[in-house]
Amino acid sequence: MLHLIRNLDATRYAPMILVVAKTDTTSVRRVKAYPHNLPFDRDTVPTYFIPRSREVGQSYWTSILTTLYSFWFAFWLVGAQIQPDVILVNGPGTCLPIALSAFFFRIMGWKASKTIFVESFCRVSSLSLTGKLLFPVTDLFVVCWEELERKFPSTHLVTSFIPKRS
Known part of the structure; x- marks a missing residue:
């Protein structure tokens, strides 16, 4: 996720907020130790913890x-608390309730958050369970492999972090 957000425009996507599973013992440490610039201050970024x-x-x-x-x-x-404009998610334990809550509020007409799901890089030929559940409700569904894009034509293929063979 850090590789995905590191080049976001901090003026356009502000404030950024992190949501982490309560039992996740490494994500906050990884944010603080990330060797590249991030579009937020690592020490003051609002971080919320929810149950997996x-x-x-x-x-x-x-x-x-x-x-x-x-x-x-x-x-x-x-x-109630955040009411985000854009939600970028890529993992199962925390993202499913977040994305489906946003979808619920959108269909109820309360808040129209845009949801972007990035399927795991290791999913080459099939979607993850989370991907299958979120596929019909996200605004943008990103896959990393052409095989998945062929199977699911409404996805968006991003290969920028896949090395091309010469």
Whole structure:
């Protein structure tokens, strides 16, 4: 995600806000240690922590309850606290409730946040579960591989971080 946002125009996309899973022990440290410039001050960027929908290894059945709990937080964050104009997401545990909350508020006519989902670079021939769930509700769905773009023609192919063979 840091590679995706590092070249954003801070005057156009301000203020930037980070949302991190409560159990994520590395993301905030990675932001602070990132070796390139970022379009926000690392020490003062507002950071919100929400519960994950599903922890690694958690059963699908128990994840129903944790997902509902996560949705409650995301609903409040997106609808009342932040009310973002653009939401850029790329991961499962935190982004699903955030993106679906934004979609809910859009269809209710409350706030029309634009949502951009960037599928994982490792998804070459099929979408992730999160991608499958968010595909119909995002404004822009970004894939990294031509095979996925062929399977899902309404996606946007971004290959700028894939080295081309000569």
